[in-house]
Amino acid sequence: MMIAALFLALHVVAASVWVGGMFLLLVCLRPNLPALEPPQRLTLMRGTLAKFFPWVWAAVITLLVTGYGLLFGAHGGFAGAAIYIHVMNLLGLVMMALYAHLFFAPWKRMRRAVDGQDWPEAGKNLDQIRLFVTVNLTLGLITLAIAGAGRYLV
């Protein structure tokens, strides 16, 4: 029981760090970026994302380990789990796949472009990152709502 409590606590904290971080980026930081010139804006975003993404990897690993730990340890595996757990699992895996793509494709290109001061290329890749983060924030908020309220719907 103590392990399940610890796993659930870590699971919820990891989800909050990931989804809350995306909310801050998109809803609060992004509307203020046009105030800066492209070199400043893209350098700021390169630094901010370089600090955020290791935390997202930590959140992804924590969500997987604790999510499947709870699923198999406390919910009787896939067969025994309620529908909202299946939905959470599915949406969570989609979010992780999108994040992995964002990290290894546009983020890698954006880092290289900012370091080489190729601002148009960096801006193009930041736009792609923004699209992925928009989709993932939407999925993350839906997942949180379903995960939190699901027990009353079964």
Ligand code: HEM
């Ligand atoms: C990727 C695979 C995932 C698996 C296998 C998984 C599995 C689980 C399991 C088994 C529970 C325990 C439910 C309970 O005891 O009632 C749980 C709880 C929770 N999960 Fe996930 N999860 C995953 C991803 C996510 C993601 C991506 C988020 C949010 C963005 C999330 C948010 C939550 C929340 C908020 C709870 C607490 C629900 C509550 O008890 O109030 N999970 N998850």
